[in-house]
Amino acid sequence: MKIRFILCILMLLVITAAKATHIVGGQLFITENKNSIYNYNIGLTMYFDALNGNPGAEDPFVTIYVFRKRDNAAIGWLEAPKIERKSVTYANPLCGISSLETYMITYSSSVNLETSDFNDPEGYYMVWDRCCRNGTITNIKNPGDAGSLFYLEFPPITKNGTAFSNSSPVFPAVKGDYACVNSPFFFDFGGSDADGDSLVYSIVTPMQGFSDKSNPSLPARGSSGYPRLTWTDNISVANVIPGPKPLTVNKSTGMLSVTPGFVGLYVFAVQVDEYRKGQKIGTLTRDFQLKVVDCPKMDPPKLLFKPAGKNVFYTENEIITVKKDDPNCFEVIVTDPSINQLIKVNGRAVNNAKDYFTLLPAEFRTTIANDTLKFQVCLDECFVTYDNRPIKIELIAEDESCPVPLTDTLNIFIRREGNDNASPEITTSLPSEYMHVTAGVPVRFTVYGKDPDKDNLALSGRGRDFNMADKAMNFQPVNGTATVQQNFTWTPPCNARKGDTLAVDFLVEDMRCEGNPLGVSRPVYFIVDESPNTPPAVRTTLPEPEITYTIGNSSEIIFDVLASDPDTSTISLVAAGRGFDLQSAGMNFTDKTGTREIISPYAWNPDCALLNGKGEQTFLIDFIAQDKSCSSANDTTTVKVTVKDNSFTEFPELPNVITPNGDGKNDCLVLQDLPEGNCSDQFKDIAVYNRWGKQVYYSRVKENNWCPADLSGGYYYFLIQYTTRSYKGGITVLK
Known part of the structure; x- marks a missing residue:
């Protein structure tokens, strides 16, 4: 499992032995690149002492190591090049002091994180471990030998097979300000989150890591508890910067505040925990140091x-x-x-x-x-x-x-007190403020706004103790000049209970003074009544609900189906076959929806395939009318269709002599009188042979008569075949 880089070949640069003295602070970051093959940026923001820092310690790149949180197993590493260096500014540039100048250096690289490598549910962490810190730090022991370890935890990029998008918080550039002894000082350390996650801030002891003066840039090691700095005597997390008001951080905003009591250079760290839907998904530490100086006495205005x-x-x-x-x-x-x-x-x-x-x-x-x-x-x-x-x-x-x-x-x-601006007026098309409504029955009226001064108006509505959209009430805000109006529509839901009262306040505002409008409201009270409902009815145009259909002898089955409902509710008309599909059986019927009365035609021409080799089959079709009211009443009528096979007529007696001499009398062997057949026994073909057994005529069409005008006289044989029976005979042709 490796982190894949934007570069095909990594440039292995030689790490110098220079100690990174005078590291002021910083933090790691990981941000998502949406719709890119290199789906994440990983990097580090470092603050560096520009006056006292060792120039050789300003690395051209940093090596960031990634570990799995569950077992501290190494996942990969990346070399992030330096992409920016700029001076940190002061809140008031005129307040700069010669002993304080800081660079902000940013390292970053675009990488491709594979979901198969980053799907562990406990997540991952990355670190940068480097020595050494500024040797003049006041509140820790042996500051010149103490390393800096920047730490960031991040969640898996996929959870339960679904992509899990997340970017670490983003922080504005810090100010290079200093604090004054016995004066209140505020420092904004807060950030923002691109995913809308909640951020919680707390002061912690900065991490030291495993690097030291002898080994300032060792490869990082995974750990569940990295070493931390050692505070000087009488210093703890509770008073990192001691004084009348020790250093604290607002857990919600990240605002640092302190009234320091002593000059010095103080290092501290703020842990930023990232929460989504109440669950912690990430954390990082921001290292920094604050200089406290003895300032001239200043008094506020x-x-x-x-x-x-x-x-x-x-x-x-x-x-x-x-x-x-x-x-x-x-x-x-x-x-x-x-x-x-x-x-x-x-x-x-x-x-x-x-x-x-x-x-x-x-x-x-x-x-x-x-x-x-x-x-x-x-x-x-x-x-x-x-x-x-x-x-x-x-x-x-x-x-x-x-x-x-x-x-x-x-x-x-x-x-x-008010000026000469006259109040607007608001009215409705209702006879009063009280309106009785019924569940499932639509409501509609108009709200009007008017202004005597002909100012711009805004008309809106708001439910008392409820959201109008949650109740499916439709009243869109609208603007106009001098006059304005808007329609209110609502179909009370089926769960509206009898006796309930809902109040909606309609407000018209005079917008002459934007941001401070002059408004007048008018309430409408909706009183829910009981919901009566008349069931729908369904019928057909058939005289009787039973039909007998004989294949071959009956015409197409055609009738209309009618559904009606005296209420204003929407009704639906559908058809369903009992144990069969209407469309597969060849039946034609269209489901319909409407109000009061709807009609849909039914048509069917059954064929032999429906009998499945049987003499008859029965089909039951249910026609169902259902209203869309809250009580959802319905009615059903059933039509029974019996489909029968045609009976097989007896085979006719055929002539034994024909005289094909063209006189129009007895010229042909007439075949159209042969039996029609039925679903189980149908005509197949006819063949005629001479006395030597040679076929002289063949047809698969029953209606084609045999008229042997071109054949010589003599005795001939014929064979007529149906599905399950055949007929043989002889015939003499005289010429």
């Missing part, structure tokens, strides 16, 4: 708001009411202790689809300590609360602090 007519600043448990004739703008101030600090203010409406407000101005620069700057929050026409629900405005001020901006957030709840 502060947002303050004093509502009109009040002498105290706003607190976030208040609701500000803006009346119709009040000014559209109000003033907010921002202060910052730092001099010459650029402050940016952003805002958004948290619980509204659109903001509908502006900030003027949005940027300031302080000129003195504790400078106080003012800006306007101006509400647009569409910033309106129609249902007394306040809109929450979130204002965020951020400065230029390093390594990341310091911020302050102010939430203001505003209830603003």
Whole structure:
């Protein structure tokens, strides 16, 4: 079992003995290539210390080893070439420090993974084992001798004979930021999954592997428990980066947060577990290190708001009411202790689809300590609360602090009275809001929307505590200008119980203010009544339900079949033979579906093959009418057809003399009067011989008479044959 590569011949490169000192971190990846012969990409993303790293340790390729998880058996290996190297940027490029510069190096190769090699239900794992780490790491023992092992588990590519598609999570490039002592720091370590799988994050002790300073690049070994780094005293997973708030990770988002207490260089690892439908299918570890420095003391900005007519600043448990004739703008101030600090203010409406407000101005620069700057929050026409629900405005001020901006957030709840926009109107074609319905009986009506201001309208419907599509209710949303309408159709299902009431709210929205529409709703209550049903009836145009048919003596059997139902339910009409197939027997009848009454003709011309050598056969045909109502009633009428063989008539007396002289009298041996025969005994042929036994006439057609005008007179013999009998005789020809 081997991993097949995109290259036909692998280039075996010489591995140098240079130690990969100053490995900052990284992770492995495997991604699916759909519709390609090389169905997967496998590779590694590595972060490398650009300032202190040994240039000889920047490998032109990496060797990744794959093992079976069940027994750690080696499956294969691949050499992934370096395809990209770029510098890691800062969240704020102006905050860079001379002692911190990192490269992100990517290695990748396209491969063909065979399903026969990767179908073990317990899955597989891949590793990259390399020494050594940065020698100045603070929180582990002997950092310069410690190796790095990147680890990734992945599921089989086929399960129970079915392809199992999966790609490992994808992570954005990390930022090269540093943290400051005693200052909160946030670091987004979260990723996304192309398959929609759930990702769960946790901090773990980084893996060390089996490589060391003497053997920095040994072939990887399979293991159920790889060696891990040794923390320094008083360091554990709970406080990888110690301080007032040690390093933690949000298990759902991957957001790292820490308030470090000491300068240093700290290594850590985040394990990312991949879940699909509640089952863990993969895992990987992301190694990284964070530098903590002693930064100049920085203070965040502060947002303050004093509502009109009040002498105290706003607190976030208040609701500000803006009346119709009040000014559209109000003033907010921002202060910052730092001099010459650029402050940016952003805002958004948290619980509204659109903001509908502006900030003027949005940027300031302080000129003195504790400078106080003012800006306007101006509400647009569409910033309106129609249902007394306040809109929450979130204002965020951020400065230029390093390594990341310091911020302050102010939430203001505003209830603003409506403008001059008139409410739309909604009506239905129903006489009232209550409608009685019956299971299986279609329902149809029209919903109308109208706007006095002739604004754009949106009309929609929603079931209370249920999904309309789940109940097979059909009401598609529709848009229009000034007026709008849409039809509602529904056939209540058979499981609708008597006495049930379903409520549907129909909503028309004035879309003048996109994202903050003015809406009016109207409910319709569907009350389920008992479902009466009249059974269908089926009949034929035959005077009697029994037919006797004689092969050869009877004409084709023809009649009509009629099905009727006084209800509005759909009915079906079908025919079925008892113990035989209608079509195989040669019967012509078409099943039909319709309402109230349907007609379908029946026709049959039986032949001898149906008797199977017997004198007669009986055929029973059931014609069934069934309605499609919830009670599914039906009716059946049966037609009995008896098919008989024709009786065999006696052989006629033939003449013993004929005179073929052309006078039209007794010129031929007349054969059309021979018996017709029946299914079991049919005419085969006739032959005539002269007295020396020579055949002078032969025919397989009974109606062909023998008229020997060209033969000499004399005595002749004839032989007439049927299926089971024959007739011999002699005849004299006189000339």
